Amino acid sequence: MSKQEQTAISPTRTENYPEWYQQVIRASEMAELSPVRGCMVIKPWGYGLWENIQRQLDDMFKATGVKNAYFPLFIPISFLEKEAEHVEGFAKECAVVTHHKLEKGEGGRLVPAGRLNEPLIVRPTSETIIGDAFSKWIRSYRDLPMLINQWANVVRWEMRTRIFLRTSEFLWQEGHTVHATKQEAIDRTFMMLEVYRKMAEELLAIPVITGEKTESEKFPGAEVTTCIEAMMQDKKALQAGTSHFLGQNFARASGIRFQSAEEKEEFGWTTSWGASTRLIGGLVMTHGDDNGIILPPRVATAHIVLLPILKKAKETESVMTYTQDLADRLRQIHYHGAPLRVEIDARNIGGTRNWDWIKKGIPLRVEIGPKDIASNAVFLARRDMDRKQSRSVTKDRFFEEVTDILDDIQKKLFERALTFREENTHYIDAADAFDAFFTPKNSEKQEIHGGFVRAHWCGGRDCEEAIKNRLNVTIRCIPFDGEEEAGTCIECAKASRKRVVFAKAY
Numbered sequence: 001m002s003k004q005e006q007t008a009i010s011p012t013r014t015e016n017y018p019e020w021y022q023q024v025i026r027a028s029e030m031a032e033l034s035p036v037r038g039c040m041v042i043k044p045w046g047y048g049l050w051e052n053i054q055r056q057l058d059d060m061f062k063a064t065g066v067k068n069a070y071f072p073l074f075i076p077i078s079f080l081e082k083e084a085e086h087v088e089g090f091a092k093e094c095a096v097v098t099h100h101k102l103e104k105g106e107g108g109r110l111v112p113a114g115r116l117n118e119p120l121i122v123r124p125t126s127e128t129i130i131g132d133a134f135s136k137w138i139r140s141y142r143d144l145p146m147l148i149n150q151w152a153n154v155v156r157w158e159m160r161t162r163i164f165l166r167t168s169e170f171l172w173q174e175g176h177t178v179h180a181t182k183q184e185a186i187d188r189t190f191m192m193l194e195v196y197r198k199m200a201e202e203l204l205a206i207p208v209i210t211g212e213k214t215e216s217e218k219f220p221g222a223e224v225t226t227c228i229e230a231m232m233q234d235k236k237a238l239q240a241g242t243s244h245f246l247g248q249n250f251a252r253a254s255g256i257r258f259q260s261a262e263e264k265e266e267f268g269w270t271t272s273w274g275a276s277t278r279l280i281g282g283l284v285m286t287h288g289d290d291n292g293i294i295l296p297p298r299v300a301t302a303h304i305v306l307l308p309i310l311k312k313a314k315e316t317e318s319v320m321t322y323t324q325d326l327a328d329r330l331r332q333i334h335y336h337g338a339p340l341r342v343e344i345d346a347r348n349i350g351g352t353r354n355w356d357w358i359k360k361g362i363p364l365r366v367e368i369g370p371k372d373i374a375s376n377a378v379f380l381a382r383r384d385m386d387r388k389q390s391r392s393v394t395k396d397r398f399f400e401e402v403t404d405i406l407d408d409i410q411k412k413l414f415e416r417a418l419t420f421r422e423e424n425t426h427y428i429d430a431a432d433a434f435d436a437f438f439t440p441k442n443s444e445k446q447e448i449h450g451g452f453v454r455a456h457w458c459g460g461r462d463c464e465e466a467i468k469n470r471l472n473v474t475i476r477c478i479p480f481d482g483e484e485e486a487g488t489c490i491e492c493a494k495a496s497r498k499r500v501v502f503a504k505a506y
Contacts, residue, residue: 038168048301089220131254164281172276211477292359309369424451458489
């Protein structure tokens with residue numbers, strides 16, 4: 001039997017990684033392309049995953065004092081024009097509304113009519129519209145800090161799209177805060193970055209590098225952009241979340257002023273931070289295998305699927321009674337503050353049923369047949385292990401150990417991903433070795449060979465751009481964990497005091 005026939009997903013990761021990713025999304029029934037170019041339909045299995053991420057991340061935000069609000073989808077074009085660098089950064093991605101109604105034209109076709117006096121932008125991000133609200137809400141230092149988050153959709157008119165990773169419309173959260181002092185705003189920027197790090201590593205089991213973006217890679221209009229960067233299984237980088245110190249740039253543009261304790265009028269210091277459904281794409285590419293996705297238990301749409309074996313009609317009632325009792329008792333067990341999420345799949349479709357749940361990545365599959373009932377047991381399979389490693393466990397023992405098993409899956413997924421990243425992170429000092437590292441060995445197959453490189457950089461934008469243009473490699477971040485050391489720039493050989501992370505990226 002060939003390798004392709006032994007796996008649920010074709011092609012495999014080594015055969016064609018981009019196509020493997022698309023097939024995993026399709027096979028897991030998480031999402032599909034929509035009739036609108038570049039947009040996606042998130043199906044229940046995928047949206048349940050997003051809901052679990054959203055719920056837990058929302059709790060983490062609120063623990064820092066943040067409150068949720070909602071702001072308009074449409075932004076007057078004049079608002080974006082107030083912050084020159086911001087509008088320039090998003091101008092090519094903006095969807096623009098110019099009319100407010102439709103009329104019947106020739107041949108009965110609907111055509112836009114009623115031109116707006118001022119075009120409206122479908123929000124690519126909300127700094128400007130939220131800044132306008134803050135300028136009305138804030139009058140005194142007593143109103144600060146203002147800590148607001150919104151869960152919303154945004155539109156960025158992408159030319160090349162891929163489900164979850166880069167779509168014209170996507171779901172996200174965007175936090176916006178205003179502070180009385182510069183230091184408070186900087187502290188908040190790093191506080192929210194730490195929230196994202198914990199979310200990625202503790203919930204999604206994705207190890208990340210925290211760091212600062214270079215001047216050319218930072219958010220338009222920001223003074224400082226911090227980020228978390230993750231390595232996917234094709235050794236490319238994925239930016240999984242960002243937190244920005246905006247200084248007083250947006251406060252000046254939006255007129256966010258307050259009267260200080262010394263009765264002086266001052267501009268506020270602002271931040272913004274966001275993460276999106278791109279996290280789901282990152283989760284797939286970090287943990288998936290050639291049989292589909294593997295869901296970390298902390299965010300899994302469901303933790304356990306019960307698979308009753310119903311071969312004979314006379315056994316159906318007893319098997320289903322046993323299965324339902326098992327489900328009821330499992331749902332009374334709490335896992336990290338919420339009841340276990342349990343599915344029952346009683347379809348009588350043979351081995352296809354088991355493969356469906358393997359492809360969906362559910363952490364635990366539990367088969368229940370007459371023999372299991374007779375021995376008061378269940379037949380247990382973990383998604384992070386080979387399917388041949390299934391084992392029989394007594395029902396009582398299963399109840400006692402189920403949360404520990406889920407925690408072990410969570411832990412091993414993180415450790416596996418961390419080991420992969422460390423094995424594919426290299427320290428390079430020679431320019432020719434650097435170029436060779438990021439140059440495909442076979443131009444026809446376009447093999448990605450490499451991973452992350454920690455190399456010295458002089459800080460010059462010309463060097464950064466030269467590397468990007470020549471190798472399609474970017475500086476993912478200036479890592480916070482890097483210590484100062486003497487070295488020479490990988491591009492120009494000028495003096496450097498610190499290594500940065502280079503990689504090809506999504």
